[in-house]
Amino acid sequence: MALKNSQNHFGVIAKFLHWLIALLMIALIGLGAYMVTLDYYDDEWYDGSLLLHKALGMVGLAVVGLKFIWMLKNPKPDDLPTLKSWEKHASVLAHITLLAVMFLMPVTGYVVSTSEGAGIAMFGLFEVPALFKISAAVRDMAIAIHFYLAYGGMALVLVHASAALKHHFINKDKTLRRIL
Template identity: 50%
Template sequence: MVGLSYYDSWYNRGLELHRAIGMVLLGLAFLFGCWKLLSPSPMLQSELSPWEKLGAKTAHIILLLAMFAIPVTGYVISTSAGQGFSTFGLFEFPALLTTSENTRDLATAAHYYLAYGLIVVVAVHAGAALKHQFVDKHGTLMRMH
């Protein structure tokens, strides 16, 4: 999407779809946050070293924060001109604030770097889970819920 020009036919349709999916993901993140309050994760496995426990906790915090920060920065970008946007044509997300160009630029940079950083964190975290499941034989994947 970043490489599309304004006159590309997919530019506006892709952007509308991107915004809509982002808002759905923000809603799902909210539901997930509520679920985690009601059903906390099990304790980390005792077989893990202190640095592995720290890495797991850090990754979980980053993943949780990113689930909110990425859609929120996208919302700030999308509504920075003071106009709301439609989600799947079903309802309109209003612009709650009008932001300056500097704030929009900051939100754009944060959105970009958070999204690509999230890919790295997900890959490392998934790799660690697979290592603990198949190399260390800790049964990590069976404990996930």
């Protein structure tokens, strides 16, 4: 199995980065949606879930950074010849939006969490420092963006995954197989 993408296949590194990002995105939406239902006084996991969410989210930012670098150095395989023109445009738009969401979620999360000067604890190993002074207005805007992008992103992930499954089971083409 080749490390790099070829004209017709995704390489091991692109596959690994894709599925790691997919896993993190889905886990963080689930964890985020769950943790905001917990109560500060009644739930033991209130602090732990937020700590985990923030640290995993920052890992997501690092992985997306690596993916950007890898994408620049290693173009994706050619579109399958069976794709219709609108499908090509729609998939490019969906992929760019998914990557933008996966980048903006941790950035807005970081802005929210460091707005009062505290850093982000990374599993007790080290801390990502608070770099900027952030006003309450910017913080509130970041909370709103974090919220809408999370649930908008979830909807787009569903469309994206359904499109992949439709290609696999209905069109029976290689779309899904070549990234597995």
